Amino acid sequence: MQLLAQDLVNGILAGGILALVALGFSLVWGIMNIINLAHGAFIMLGAYVTYQLYQSFHIDPFLSLPISFVALFVLGWLIQRYLINWVARAPILTTFLLTFGLSLLIVNLALIVWTGDTRGVTTPYSGANFTLAGVTVPWVKLYTLLTALAITGVMQLWLTRSKTGRAIRATSMDIGAAQLSGVRTANIYAIVFALSAGLGGVAGTLISLSYALTPTMGDPFLIKAFVVCVLGGLGSVQGALIGGLVYGIVEAFATQIDVTIGTQHISGSGLQDAIALVVLLIVLIVRPTGIVGKATA
Amino acid sequence: MRRIGLGGITGSPYAFAVALVLMVLLLAIPLTHNGYIEIVFRGILMYATMAYGWNLIGGYTGYVSFGQVAFFGIGAYCSAVLSQMGVNNLFLDVLVACAVNGAFATLVGLPVLQLKGHYFAIATLGIGLAITDIIANLDALGGTSGLRVQQVDEAHFSVYYYAMWLVALAAMLATFFIARSKLGYAFVAIRENEDAAAVLGISPRRFKITAWAISGMMAGAAGAVYAPANGFLDPSIAFSADSNVFPIVMALLGGIGTVAGPFIGALILAGANELLQRYFIKIHTLFFGAMIVLVVLLLPRGLVWLFGLKGGARTWLKSLTAYKA
Amino acid sequence: MSVQTQSQSQSSHEVALRIENVGMRFGGLWALSEVSFDVERGCVLGLIGPNGSGKTTLMNVISGVYRPTTGQVTYAGKRIASVPTHEVCHLGIARTFQVVKPFASLTVRENVAVGAMYGRYGAKRSTRASFERAQELLEVVGLARVAERPASDLTVPDRKRLEVAKALALDPDVLLLDEVMAGLNATEVDEALQLLRDVNARGVTLIVVEHLMKAIVSISTTIVVLAEGKKIAQGAPADVLASPQVIEAYLGSRWVKRQEQLKEIEAQRAHAAQVQPPDAHG
Numbered sequence: 016m017q018l019l020a021q022d023l024v025n026g027i028l029a030g031g032i033l034a035l036v037a038l039g040f041s042l043v044w045g046i047m048n049i050i051n052l053a054h055g056a057f058i059m060l061g062a063y064v065t066y067q068l069y070q071s072f073h074i075d076p077f078l079s080l081p082i083s084f085v086a087l088f089v090l091g092w093l094i095q096r097y098l099i100n101w102v103a104r105a106p107i108l109t110t111f112l113l114t115f116g117l118s119l120l121i122v123n124l125a126l127i128v129w130t131g132d133t134r135g136v137t138t139p140y141s142g143a144n145f146t147l148a149g150v151t152v153p154w155v156k157l158y159t160l161l162t163a164l165a166i167t168g169v170m171q172l173w174l175t176r177s178k179t180g181r182a183i184r185a186t187s188m189d190i191g192a193a194q195l196s197g198v199r200t201a202n203i204y205a206i207v208f209a210l211s212a213g214l215g216g217v218a219g220t221l222i223s224l225s226y227a228l229t230p231t232m233g234d235p236f237l238i239k240a241f242v243v244c245v246l247g248g249l250g251s252v253q254g255a256l257i258g259g260l261v262y263g264i265v266e267a268f269a270t271q272i273d274v275t276i277g278t279q280h281i282s283g284s285g286l287q288d289a290i291a292l293v294v295l296l297i298v299l300i301v302r303p304t305g306i307v308g309k310a311t312a
Numbered sequence: 313m314r315r316i317g318l319g320g321i322t323g324s325p326y327a328f329a330v331a332l333v334l335m336v337l338l339l340a341i342p343l344t345h346n347g348y349i350e351i352v353f354r355g356i357l358m359y360a361t362m363a364y365g366w367n368l369i370g371g372y373t374g375y376v377s378f379g380q381v382a383f384f385g386i387g388a389y390c391s392a393v394l395s396q397m398g399v400n401n402l403f404l405d406v407l408v409a410c411a412v413n414g415a416f417a418t419l420v421g422l423p424v425l426q427l428k429g430h431y432f433a434i435a436t437l438g439i440g441l442a443i444t445d446i447i448a449n450l451d452a453l454g455g456t457s458g459l460r461v462q463q464v465d466e467a468h469f470s471v472y473y474y475a476m477w478l479v480a481l482a483a484m485l486a487t488f489f490i491a492r493s494k495l496g497y498a499f500v501a502i503r504e505n506e507d508a509a510a511v512l513g514i515s516p517r518r519f520k521i522t523a524w525a526i527s528g529m530m531a532g533a534a535g536a537v538y539a540p541a542n543g544f545l546d547p548s549i550a551f552s553a554d555s556n557v558f559p560i561v562m563a564l565l566g567g568i569g570t571v572a573g574p575f576i577g578a579l580i581l582a583g584a585n586e587l588l589q590r591y592f593i594k595i596h597t598l599f600f601g602a603m604i605v606l607v608v609l610l611l612p613r614g615l616v617w618l619f620g621l622k623g624g625a626r627t628w629l630k631s632l633t634a635y636k637a
Numbered sequence: 638m639s640v641q642t643q644s645q646s647q648s649s650h651e652v653a654l655r656i657e658n659v660g661m662r663f664g665g666l667w668a669l670s671e672v673s674f675d676v677e678r679g680c681v682l683g684l685i686g687p688n689g690s691g692k693t694t695l696m697n698v699i700s701g702v703y704r705p706t707t708g709q710v711t712y713a714g715k716r717i718a719s720v721p722t723h724e725v726c727h728l729g730i731a732r733t734f735q736v737v738k739p740f741a742s743l744t745v746r747e748n749v750a751v752g753a754m755y756g757r758y759g760a761k762r763s764t765r766a767s768f769e770r771a772q773e774l775l776e777v778v779g780l781a782r783v784a785e786r787p788a789s790d791l792t793v794p795d796r797k798r799l800e801v802a803k804a805l806a807l808d809p810d811v812l813l814l815d816e817v818m819a820g821l822n823a824t825e826v827d828e829a830l831q832l833l834r835d836v837n838a839r840g841v842t843l844i845v846v847e848h849l850m851k852a853i854v855s856i857s858t859t860i861v862v863l864a865e866g867k868k869i870a871q872g873a874p875a876d877v878l879a880s881p882q883v884i885e886a887y888l889g890s891r892w893v894k895r896q897e898q899l900k901e902i903e904a905q906r907a908h909a910a911q912v913q914p915p916d917a918h919g
Contacts, residue, residue, distance in 0.1 A: 103637035116604030123598045289445045292438035494754045504740035513755035515723040
């Protein structure tokens with residue numbers, strides 16, 4: 016029972032991050048119909064920004080949140096404006112390969128700058144945790160979850176209340192009507208993509224507190240982001256949140272699997288990608304619109 | 313029946329003629345008695361085969377797959393396993409790889425090919441990753457430490473080159489004959505408008521699975537020859553990201569949905585990649601990333617399309633802004 | 638409650654398609670209910686009705702796109718609903734779609750050839766034979782001059798012709814035409830009508846859904862009228878169009894009442910005029 020509760024809590028804690036990762040990914044997918052394979056690279060950059068700030072200027076990771084957001088926002092804006100914009104309405108292969116190529120570029124630049132050595136962000140409070148009803152909760156992970164929830168909440172408010180936010184939602188619903196109402200789609204796309212990159216950067220900052228840093232660290236998050244989006248439905252904040260939490264919990268339990276059949280040892284933690292795929296296929300075939308919302312392919 | 317200027321669904325016939333001539337020329341490579349050159353060109357032929365495979369499901373049928381590496385890896389492991397069992401016959405290797413991959417493609421294709429667009433693409437990406445995970449965890453297949461694969465001796469080493477050449481030729485010719493046949497039209501019809509194709513009597517499921525199975529067999533055949541040629545196989549070699557992406561970019565550069573495209577793309581890109589690895593090892597992946605971005609933005613239909621283009625530079629320039637936001 | 642009149646077609650009186658008690662429900666709404674009629678082989682059946690009367694729904698049921706909630710459609714003894722989409726054409730039924738979507742990057746001839754390759758007799762045709770058949774059909778519909786052009790280049794009327802050619806490539810016995818004349822000007826409509834007559838003369842039974850009254854009347858041997866999902870009239874064009882129920886369905890009961898009131902007033906005036914001639918002074 017203890018173990019189950021621990022898994023559940025671990026799952027929720029991890030799920031918060033996944034939700035944040037998926038949010039940016041989902042916005043670009045839902046609104047621009049582009050799957051941004053460079054999203055993992057954005058996450059990685061956010062993490063390294065935090066790392067570098069901590070290493071060189073001793074800026075606390077939580078304080079570097081706004082910095083990584085702005086840095087990645089600008090990068091995302093530039094990328095969209097001068098590269099992606101040219102093929103915004105192209106078939107999926109084009110945008111896939113473009114973002115994939117960008118990802119290769121970014122990751123390899125990171126490899127050159129920071130080498131492939133594994134790094135970490137270790138603060139004095141990194142290892143601290145508290146115990147509640149027999150379940151161990153690391154403080155860092157709790158703060159991460161709360162921050163992720165806060166940011167998600169802010170995004171939701173902004174999307175529903177602000178003028179730009181409403182313009183964005185209008186564009187995603189009916190681009191023609193939005194344009195007729197005076198919305199400049201090129202600008203909207205730029206903002207959405209930049210925002211998504213910014214969110215990725217922020218997610219990266221939070222991730223750097225709990226995970227090891229390497230230039231390729233973003234890849235596993237990419238696949239999970241996809242599954243979370245499919246789980247939760249596209250383009251909605253609640254979807255990303257629910258999808259993230261659900262997937263976090265599923266993964267926490269699945270990685271506990273540890274059986275031996277004959278001489279073959281099967282461990283859940285080594286099969287994370289396979290688990291992701293199975294979840295993905297099940298959801299896509301059984302309930303393609305996701306748990307929460309409407310998906311637009 | 314004359315085709316339109318763009319070469320219809322086979323692409324420019326001139327490009328195909330050029331590709332065939334080059335293929336024949338490649339037969340002479342082992343005569344240079346230069347092991348390095350032979351390996352480089354063998355790699356080109358391998359990638360060309362995989363590019364043909366991808367071209368069939370992604371280019372002709374329009375189902376963009378990011379998981380062809382799974383077929384390549386499975387084919388490679390077929391050879392490795394056969395070698396472990398004492399069977400070291402290249403023909404059998406290829407045959408078994410084709411059979412296994414055909415079955416695998418059909419089985420997995422039944423649920424996965426119902427997905428469209430982005431969902432299909434990511435599902436195939438997931439399949440590639442999942443298979444890697446699974447095989448890496450299977451002790452019977454050597455797990456992460458891999459398997460040794462029996463090789464022929466130094467003197468006869470060129471047999472692997474010729475085998476890969478045959479496989480590549482088979483892929484090229486198969487694509488050619490398919491493109492000219494009813495089958496090719498079924499694939500293209502599905503790509504252009506799957507519902508309209510169904511109304512005209514084409515069973516989407518049947519033909520999509522056929523396309524995927526054939527493409528899987530091509531990739532598998534390449535893998536089956538690669539394993540003994542390399543002498544050693546482990547999950548990271550069999551399922552490398554390179555094997556996944558290179559063929560796609562090659563097909564794109566050369567011209568998707570054409571017969572000559574994959575080969576031309578493989579020649580150019582694999583050649584360039586090799587040169588870069590030799591002289592600029594640090595930045596060669598950087599180059600590749602930049603290459604992908606440039607090809608996607610500037611040559612979305614590929615070189616073969618450029619060959620058959622009426623209107624020259626102006627039409628090309630106009631096409632660049634076709635998809636602007 | 639339908640008006641049956643003697644149909645004056647020259648068709649064979651053999652039943653090609655039987656629609657029996659077909660009903661189609663979407664959520665809480667019955668888009669069709671209790672629709673029954675036979676389609677005689679060789680006839681041209683016009684399917685008309687006000688907007689929302691269920692014509693396209695019925696077309697979808699007949700061509701196997703929808704499975705009817707109640708009732709069935711049988712063709713040559715086989716129930717259509719149980720046949721998957723890609724096999725419907727092998728039965729002998731083909732249709733055109735309102736929203737035309739050709740295979741854009743294939744040529745016009747290739748578009749039609751695909752139908753010839755995979756349609757009813759496609760299995761026996763080689764690629765070459767399919768292209769020859771396609772060329773024949775392009776002559777029939779008048780697209781031979783653009784045979785080599787990519788389908789995406791065609792004008793709207795030509796796209797409609799292409800739709801018809803593709804459907805014909807399936808060697809159908811029954812051809813369903815869904816608003817094939819929408820968007821055509823008067824000349825183009827006449828050309829389309831002639832084309833349809835030619836097709837019918839070759840032995841193909843036609844079911845035509847159209848809004849253009851004149852077109853329907855000029856081409857149909859029988860007309861079936863739908864309103865609010867029910868069949869309210871069936872028979873020869875002239876009879877059906879004169880029927881009060883049909884008029885009421887299109888123009889509404891208030892209009893009909895008004896017409897009757899106007900007639901009454903007119904009659905009274907005429908009567909009054911006879912009794913009391915108008916004043917000489919004016």
